[in-house]
Amino acid sequence: MKLTDEAMRNKDSIGDQHEADCGEAGATPPIVVGYALTPKKITSFMQPKLENLARSKGITFVAIDQNRPLSDQGPFDVVMHKLRGTEWYQALEDFRQDHPEVTILDPPESIEHLRNRESMLQDVDDMKLSDSCGVVGVPRQLVVTADDSSVFDVVTKAGLNLPLVAKPLVADGSQKFHELSLAYDQNSLCELEPPLVLQEFVNHGGILFKVYVVGEAIKVVRRYSLPNVTKSELSKISGVFRFPRVSCAAASAEDADLDPEVAELPPQPLLERLAKELRRRLGLQLFNLDIIREYGTRDRFYVIDINYFPGYGKMPDYELIFTDFLLSFRRIKHNKFPHNIN
Numbered sequence: 440m441k442l443t444d445e446a447m448r449n450k451d452s453i454g455d456q457h458e459a460d461c462g463e464a465g466a467t468p469p470i471v472v473g474y475a476l477t478p479k480k481i482t483s484f485m486q487p488k489l490e491n492l493a494r495s496k497g498i499t500f501v502a503i504d505q506n507r508p509l510s511d512q513g514p515f516d517v518v519m520h521k522l523r524g525t526e527w528y529q530a531l532e533d534f535r536q537d538h539p540e541v542t543i544l545d546p547p548e549s550i551e552h553l554r555n556r557e558s559m560l561q562d563v564d565d566m567k568l569s570d571s572c573g574v575v576g577v578p579r580q581l582v583v584t585a586d587d588s589s590v591f592d593v594v595t596k597a598g599l600n601l602p603l604v605a606k607p608l609v610a611d612g613s614q615k616f617h618e619l620s621l622a623y624d625q626n627s628l629c630e631l632e633p634p635l636v637l638q639e640f641v642n643h644g645g646i647l648f649k650v651y652v653v654g655e656a657i658k659v660v661r662r663y664s665l666p667n668v669t670k671s672e673l674s675k676i677s678g679v680f681r682f683p684r685v686s687c688a689a690a691s692a693e694d695a696d697l698d699p700e701v702a703e704l705p706p707q708p709l710l711e712r713l714a715k716e717l718r719r720r721l722g723l724q725l726f727n728l729d730i731i732r733e734y735g736t737r738d739r740f741y742v743i744d745i746n747y748f749p750g751y752g753k754m755p756d757y758e759l760i761f762t763d764f765l766l767s768f769r770r771i772k773h774n775k776f777p778h779n780i781n
């Protein structure tokens with residue numbers, strides 16, 4: 440594989456910088472991670488603590504310039520991205536073909552699988568994960584499209600139980616896609632705008648678990664969620680209500696005085712099995728999932744959401760976990776630099 444002159448010059452300067460930082464010339468090859476993230480993601484993820492720790496471990500982060508060919512930049516060992524769009528995906532695909540030795544985190548087609556809230560949870564459903572630690576499923580749900588003449592009829596036919604969480608079908612990362620509502624009665628369903636997913640609301644005591652996955656590492660945190668809906672509330676309330684992004688707030692529920700049965704984390708072996716199997720099925724290394732425990736049970740869990748490259752800045756110790764993960768892509772080689780230059 441030939442590197443362009445520009446990439447060669449970059450390679451030399453990254454190597455020199457690494458030697459200056461590490462003191463030992465070429466003791467460990469540097470690892471170069473190109474990143475293409477949204478400005479919001481850069482702010483929350485590219486924190487000085489991460490960059491400093493990375494530097495001390497021989498990892499250099501390089502911001503990718505989307506206006507220049509990828510092959511002229513780097514050279515990279517890893518490309519990390521959370522951007523969408525045909526042009527970007529095409530640029531990545533061209534780059535992947537020219538540089539099969541570079542790890543792309545993650546493949547666009549796998550990321551796209553999470554865009555649709557139906558396909559997003561399909562793998563969890565197919566998995567039928569059940570062992571002595573618990574059972575993991577997805578809430579019953581259906582897709583309503585603009586072609587469906589009556590949301591009421593579709594829901595009645597499917598026999599879904601109220602209340603229902605209405606979620607935009609497509610998750611394109613924009614704010615609109617996060618506008619969710621809770622429908623208390625069937626007659627109000629006509630107020631909703633398809634295409635959407637209607638998902639049975641599962642009482643879970645107002646706490647959910649966010650499971651962050653970074654390769655083989657997982658980290659689980661508690662977050663505030665929607666409170667239970669009682670039978671009496673359900674009989675009295677009607678209408679469709681928007682609700683805020685309660686579980687996305689940085690405020691964690693870790694130190695709150697919670698009902699221990701609600702707060703107990705899902706068993707670690709269960710989460711590890713789930714994450715491992717999902718990584719394999721989804722073909723993704725960087726994602727998180729929202730999981731809830733059905734109120735009144737100890738071991739009945741539901742995955743309600745999976746997000747690609749979530750807010751890792753909110754994950755405790757993400758700097759350590761991420762740098763260790765990135766180091767695993769350091770290629771074993773005889774020469775000093777990541778790419779073989781023929």
Ligand SMILES: Nc1ncnc2c1ncn2[C@@H]1O[C@H](COP(=O)(O)OP(=O)(O)OP(=O)(O)O)[C@@H](O)[C@H]1O
Pocket residue numbers: 578604606616617618619638639640641642643647663664665684685686687729731743744746
């Ligand atoms: N089926 C459900 N039963 C109970 N609560 C639910 C259900 N689905 C969603 N919720 C609540 O609504 C919140 C938002 O739902 P969801 O996570 O699907 O949306 P999102 O916009 O994709 O969120 P994120 O910001 O995590 O990407 C959840 O965190 C949870 O509090």
Ligand SMILES: O=P(O)(O)O[C@H]1[C@H](O)[C@@H](O)[C@H](OP(=O)(O)O)[C@@H](OP(=O)(O)O)[C@H]1O
Pocket residue numbers: 479480483610611612613649686687688727746748749750751752753
């Ligand atoms: O806006 P999109 O592209 O959909 O991505 C969001 C995810 O859906 C959320 O899950 C992230 O928050 P959490 O890390 O709290 O799940 C959220 O994290 P952020 O608010 O810290 O960026 C986003 O990554």
Ligand SMILES: [Mg+2]
Pocket residue numbers: 686729744
């Ligand atoms: Mg969520």
Ligand SMILES: [Mg+2]
Pocket residue numbers: 744745746
């Ligand atoms: Mg989501």
